[in-house]
Each structure stands twice: as C-alpha cells, then as structure tokens.
Amino acid sequence: MPNNNDLLSRISVDPNICSGKPCIKGHRIWVSLILGYLAGGESIETILEEYPGVEKEDILACITYGAEMSRN
Known part of the structure; x- marks a missing residue:
C-alpha cells in the first residue's frame, strides 16, 4: 500500500482548477464528491x-486527504 505522502501527491489544490477545491490531480473530480459517495455507501469499485481514468490509489488519496484535514 502506498504511503500517505505518495497518496497525497495525487490531490491537487489549485485556485485555477475547480475554484481551488481539492481534487484528484489530472481530473476535475472533487475530493468531497468522492468522500460523499463513500459516506453514502458506494464501494470503491x-x-x-x-469515473474511467480514476485509479484505486486516487480514491485512497481522497480518504487520506480527508483524514489529514480532519486532524487540523
């Protein structure tokens, strides 16, 4: 399993993309959208x-990002 730093490198926060909301790098898919799906019971699969092109590690990165942000 990738370490947290490797996973977090898959998340982008850029004021010019998605109004600065954290999203999966290379996609315009918000971290909050993925976390919402997971919270609603959707499986990673x-x-x-x-979302073709999104990888399992991207989903794990969203979870990791959410966990890191909740610590701050």
Whole structure:
C-alpha cells in the first residue's frame, strides 16, 4: 500500500482548477464528491466504474486527504 505522502501527491489544490477545491490531480473530480459517495455507501469499485481514468490509489488519496484535514 502506498504511503500517505505518495497518496497525497495525487490531490491537487489549485485556485485555477475547480475554484481551488481539492481534487484528484489530472481530473476535475472533487475530493468531497468522492468522500460523499463513500459516506453514502458506494464501494470503491462502483466509483471506479463511474469515473474511467480514476485509479484505486486516487480514491485512497481522497480518504487520506480527508483524514489529514480532519486532524487540523
């Protein structure tokens, strides 16, 4: 399993992309959207089917990002 730093490098926060909201690097998919799907009971596999090009590590990165932000 990738370490947290490797996972977090998959998340981008850029004021010129998605109004600065954290998103999966290379995609315009918000971290909060993915976390919302997971909180609603969607599986990682279902999310991956819905978003071609997104990898399992991207989903894990969203979870890691959410965990890190909740610590601050």
